[in-house]
Amino acid sequence: MLLQAQSLTTHFTPSPTLFRPNLKAQSFPRKSCSFPKLSCFKTLKCSLSAVSEATRLGLSSSAKPFPAEVSRTILELSSEGTLSTLTHDGWPLGISVRFAVAPDGTPILRLNEADGLFPVDKRSSLHVQLKQCGLRTPQCTIQGSLAKPGDRMFSKRLLSAWTKRFGSEAEEDELYYIDVEKVLQIEDFKEGGIWVTSSDYKSAAPDPLRDFAEKIVTEINTNNMEDVYRFCNVYVDLDFQVSEAKMIWVDRLGFDVRIHSPPSSIFDVRIPFPREVMDEKGAKSSFNCMSQIAWEVEKNFHIPDFKKVEQLKQIA
16 A cells, blocks of 8 residues: 555655555555656556666665765754763763754863863763664764864854854853763664764764654654555565564654564564655655555565665664
8 A cells, every 4th residue: 555645745644544464365446646846657567667776876784874875864863962081080970961062073062160160171972862762772882072162263163053053142161062082872772882983973974764653653653554565565575474564763864664573573674765855745745655565565566676674673
């Protein structure tokens, strides 16, 4: 079943029946398809060629943003974290702080120098977490030196970034920044991390879908659950029945789905887009195309000419 026949710039239309994935045939009435604002496809042939392109481009379950890009995205979508460093008496101390981000990813902090808790030019870290639809919490830890701006122009750039983030100005003598040395990026709790160099972190760009990713995922999980199940059935090579499926997050290269299998197994799977998308319209258009193709494949109107995702990550 395709994502419904109205513009996704407003919302995804709810489907009448919750589809439970099973490779055995189950029937749903096909709905008419028209997209007043999104020109996703004109014919089915166009849609199928889009998915076939995924194979030609080599897209697979590993097609996902690099850790440096994920770290930049986490900081761009967050404004609070835990700053940790050593105090003058040698004890480690962590406190919650608000932060802004400079264009190159440098964290900017507003601290009260009078409290004497954080000596300047000392090793420190900033730990930031991003909750994704209550299912996953990617996080990153910035390691570097806590410092004050060294010149007036640099100070003004930091002040401008702070004002843009929070809408209120700060005194120049209150601004600190972390001179990034390396970054630890972790996908979720209880998982191992990947170290990112300072140069890779600063040269990376945050994901272009970051500002509306949560809205898209919420709309699909709320109104189009049967399409999420169908994505699992058609685009993922599964040898078990899915009892529950829920989208976790979406980015420029694809989306992640949390799958439950009886009695208690839980998996995450990465499903790539046919091609990279750079904005909300492109993401919704790709979902429409993939949903249309999945419906056609499920109804045996066409034989799938793409390779199914085989890599699943077991969570429990």
